[in-house]
Amino acid sequence: MSARAGAGKAVTMGERPARERVRDFSEVDCGLSAEEAVAEAERCLQCKKPSCIKGCPVEIDIPLFIARIAERDFLGAARIIKEANLLPAVCGRVCPQEVQCEGACILGGKERPVRIGDLERFVADREREQGLVIPPVAEPTGKRVAVVGSGPAGLTAAAELARAGHNVTVFESLHEPGGVLMYGIPSFRLPKDVVQAEIDQLRGMGVEILTNHLAGASIPVADLHAYDAVFIGTGAGLPFFMNIPGEQLNGVYSANEFLTRVNLMHADRFPEYDTPVRHAGRVVVVGGGNVAMDAARVARRLGARVTLVYRRREEDLPARRAEVIRAQQEGVEFELCANPVRILGSHFVTGVECVRMEMCSLDDSGRPEPSPLKGSNFTIDADMVIQAIGQGPNPLLIRKIEGITYGRKGNILVDEEGRSSLEKVFAAGDVATGAATVILAMGGAKKAARAIDRMLREDQRDH
Amino acid sequence: MYRVIEAGQLADRIFQIWVEAPHVARHALAGQFLVIRIDEHGERIPLTVSAVSGDLVRIIFMAVGKTTHQLSTLKAGDFIRDVAGPLGRPSEIGMFGTCVVVGGGAGIASCPIIARAARAAGNHVIGIIGARNAGFLILEDEMREACDDLFVATDDGSRGFHGFAADVLKEVIEGRKVDCVWIIGPAIMMKVTSEVTRPKGIRTFVSLNPIMVDGTGMCGSCRVQVGGETKFACVDGPEFNAHEVDFDLLMQRQRTYFDEEKASLERYHERACRCGEGGHHG
Ligand SMILES: Cc1cc2nc3c(=O)[nH]c(=O)nc-3n(C[C@H](O)[C@H](O)[C@H](O)COP(=O)(O)OP(=O)(O)OC[C@H]3O[C@@H](n4cnc5c(N)ncnc54)[C@H](O)[C@@H]3O)c2cc1C
Ligand SMILES: Cc1cc2nc3c(=O)[nH]c(=O)nc-3n(C[C@H](O)[C@H](O)[C@H](O)COP(=O)(O)OP(=O)(O)OC[C@H]3O[C@@H](n4cnc5c(N)ncnc54)[C@H](O)[C@@H]3O)c2cc1C
Ligand code: SF4
Ligand code: SF4
Ligand code: FES
Numbered sequence: 001m002s003a004r005a006g007a008g009k010a011v012t013m014g015e016r017p018a019r020e021r022v023r024d025f026s027e028v029d030c031g032l033s034a035e036e037a038v039a040e041a042e043r044c045l046q047c048k049k050p051s052c053i054k055g056c057p058v059e060i061d062i063p064l065f066i067a068r069i070a071e072r073d074f075l076g077a078a079r080i081i082k083e084a085n086l087l088p089a090v091c092g093r094v095c096p097q098e099v100q101c102e103g104a105c106i107l108g109g110k111e112r113p114v115r116i117g118d119l120e121r122f123v124a125d126r127e128r129e130q131g132l133v134i135p136p137v138a139e140p141t142g143k144r145v146a147v148v149g150s151g152p153a154g155l156t157a158a159a160e161l162a163r164a165g166h167n168v169t170v171f172e173s174l175h176e177p178g179g180v181l182m183y184g185i186p187s188f189r190l191p192k193d194v195v196q197a198e199i200d201q202l203r204g205m206g207v208e209i210l211t212n213h214l215a216g217a218s219i220p221v222a223d224l225h226a227y228d229a230v231f232i233g234t235g236a237g238l239p240f241f242m243n244i245p246g247e248q249l250n251g252v253y254s255a256n257e258f259l260t261r262v263n264l265m266h267a268d269r270f271p272e273y274d275t276p277v278r279h280a281g282r283v284v285v286v287g288g289g290n291v292a293m294d295a296a297r298v299a300r301r302l303g304a305r306v307t308l309v310y311r312r313r314e315e316d317l318p319a320r321r322a323e324v325i326r327a328q329q330e331g332v333e334f335e336l337c338a339n340p341v342r343i344l345g346s347h348f349v350t351g352v353e354c355v356r357m358e359m360c361s362l363d364d365s366g367r368p369e370p371s372p373l374k375g376s377n378f379t380i381d382a383d384m385v386i387q388a389i390g391q392g393p394n395p396l397l398i399r400k401i402e403g404i405t406y407g408r409k410g411n412i413l414v415d416e417e418g419r420s421s422l423e424k425v426f427a428a429g430d431v432a433t434g435a436a437t438v439i440l441a442m443g444g445a446k447k448a449a450r451a452i453d454r455m456l457r458e459d460q461r462d463h
Numbered sequence: 464m465y466r467v468i469e470a471g472q473l474a475d476r477i478f479q480i481w482v483e484a485p486h487v488a489r490h491a492l493a494g495q496f497l498v499i500r501i502d503e504h505g506e507r508i509p510l511t512v513s514a515v516s517g518d519l520v521r522i523i524f525m526a527v528g529k530t531t532h533q534l535s536t537l538k539a540g541d542f543i544r545d546v547a548g549p550l551g552r553p554s555e556i557g558m559f560g561t562c563v564v565v566g567g568g569a570g571i572a573s574c575p576i577i578a579r580a581a582r583a584a585g586n587h588v589i590g591i592i593g594a595r596n597a598g599f600l601i602l603e604d605e606m607r608e609a610c611d612d613l614f615v616a617t618d619d620g621s622r623g624f625h626g627f628a629a630d631v632l633k634e635v636i637e638g639r640k641v642d643c644v645w646i647i648g649p650a651i652m653m654k655v656t657s658e659v660t661r662p663k664g665i666r667t668f669v670s671l672n673p674i675m676v677d678g679t680g681m682c683g684s685c686r687v688q689v690g691g692e693t694k695f696a697c698v699d700g701p702e703f704n705a706h707e708v709d710f711d712l713l714m715q716r717q718r719t720y721f722d723e724e725k726a727s728l729e730r731y732h733e734r735a736c737r738c739g740e741g742g743h744h745g
Contacts, residue, residue, distance in 0.1 A: 174677065212486070214548070214679055219486065238680055238681060239682065248715075250719040254683040256681055257676060260681075265507070271730050275507070276727070
């Protein structure tokens, strides 16, 4: 599996066989060996005008860190990455590299792009094995910043601001920091100790993380305004439901609930852990994005037969291709061009009634518009239904901040640099963009942090 | 980590804990709740903020399953791993005129704080507390102090009026004009008792107790039907217009994990026994 790849040939990360991995929650990808990493690093052309960097929202100096790997200076590579990104082990694993850095790599046109994400992960894992080095922070400025939410956006903003010498307090309503990294993305894609280790660096930099603190309640809005600046990174955690009959039956979950029970509360290890999750023989997952794939693959690992129902065609699945393939390998069945119309059962779910969808004209985004085929109804037996049809910003805090403007979908309206309609209040990540990606949240947060830093420094000069 | 300052038993299977949680205590209002997780392996469970004093919050709970049984073994000086809150919308307290606050069983825990708030807003407040028998009755003195009048009822007549809180409520609203009623207790008690005020169209609130996980609106586990619409009890409630609530659905959803809960409690008791009698208590 870890056979050395010939120079100039792309290497693939080792992957545990589906039959084995579907029985546990350990990582699917095995990562690169040192030899593989060096060989892959040697493929990089060290472009004078590296296009890859433009594809990275946090602007990692990609050729430079890759050059260090080629020299076998793995810790040096880690240092370079961490100047731009405090969560490399996370990003290396979950960034949609194919549309980010790797999508922009010049080698993509000819053969295959350099596997930047795998290399980033390799370096980060290497550093972690030896003990993470806490990045240096600037002289204290005496300015206080409140960061709300500890997902990728909040963590990135906190790191940047701490680096610049500001006094940062993070408020997180859950009992663990990390946002979707902890409660959403399953450990077989992103082990939780990896996330925790990267978050611990922040504490080392002097950032205070207050868990169990719901901003707008445990810390009222007026108290937030007392800080020199406020960064809001509360994400898009509000789950949507389909609003079809039967949705209230026992055994119908939002993907958020299902994944939170398993990932954050460890319901897969009930009763060793106290939080239960239904043990279902047959699960129907509704949706076609990354969240749906994760829910389906988790359900498989809990031992269920899983059918994923999506209303468009396979090529329209919004999930990352690699995750779709892995889900298929793991035995998730796909019922495409179908849509649930009713959930069946009396107290508990017994099945889902679906209707076939026909692809007709194109919609605004250029994708085919599905419309139900009359009389094509059919039933799938199920004792659990998981809805993964999207989520929006949680209105809880936003509605309490007087004067902040938000869009129709509840997302805070911000400019290029994360400024909201209120002075000193910034926002980035899913709460501003709607559900997007880890790296876009981090990119936005970094820009906002820079703008906050500039504002605070001007402030300081004025006084 | 949140320190338990005081812990004790109030009645049969009903316990109270004063826990130090400044972020909750300083901002909690009547009708709100918190979420606790006892330890690393614990479940997140919601409990009403039943009183506040300085940086301390009081919770009162009935030992029904694994988590509440374990909670009942905590003593002063122990710690609760997580306390999050205050959560949910506060009670809608207005100047209504005459209010009645009805509590059943462990639900009485929520009553004094509401009664006090309603009285502070200028209302005449009548309290009704009911329990299966005298052994299950809690907070009688506190309610007597918080209300202008207090009625006590037990199912078996072992204390106060012989009958249900609903029977007392019926008499109260026959006897005088009542403008607003809170009913807090087990779902079946809220369902039955709120029927009493329906014919007269009296504004009636109930505090719903569906199964929750986060308590902040991100999972949808707590969804309930009110007036034909889906609501998340943790952020849209927990208090709702009683006459619009689908109580049967609430009760159905409360039973989602019946088998798992039973297994978990049995396992807990078994382990407690193996540690020697009262191993978890002493
Ligand atoms: C199952 C799943 C799988 C995904 N897979 C991928 C993937 O593979 N790759 C990828 O790039 N993206 C993926 N995403 C999307 C990605 O996780 C999000 O875009 C990203 O996490 C957004 O970051 P954020 O910091 O804006 O918000 P979040 O990660 O949602 O964090 C927000 C945090 O704020 C907290 N919070 C909310 N309100 C308050 C409040 N009032 N007070 C205090 N705290 C509050 C929340 O508890 C949460 O911890 C996935 C998402 C899900 C749900
Ligand atoms: C807003 C709110 C406020 C509450 N306030 C109080 C209170 O002040 N005092 C009190 O005694 N009880 C209160 N409850 C109920 C309390 O949360 C449950 O009794 C407790 O969770 C039971 O946990 P367990 O492990 O001991 O029992 P289990 O054996 O797990 O469950 C027993 C029953 O409790 C309910 N339950 C289980 N898990 C949860 C959960 N995570 N969330 C909610 N309900 C659950 C279920 O209906 C279940 O059938 C409140 C519930 C809500 C929603
Ligand atoms: S952070 Fe993401 S986009 Fe940037 S280099 Fe790493 S994998 Fe690529
Ligand atoms: S574009 Fe590709 S080849 Fe060029 S420097 Fe970046 S990673 Fe290397
Ligand atoms: S408890 Fe999760 S949304 Fe209410």
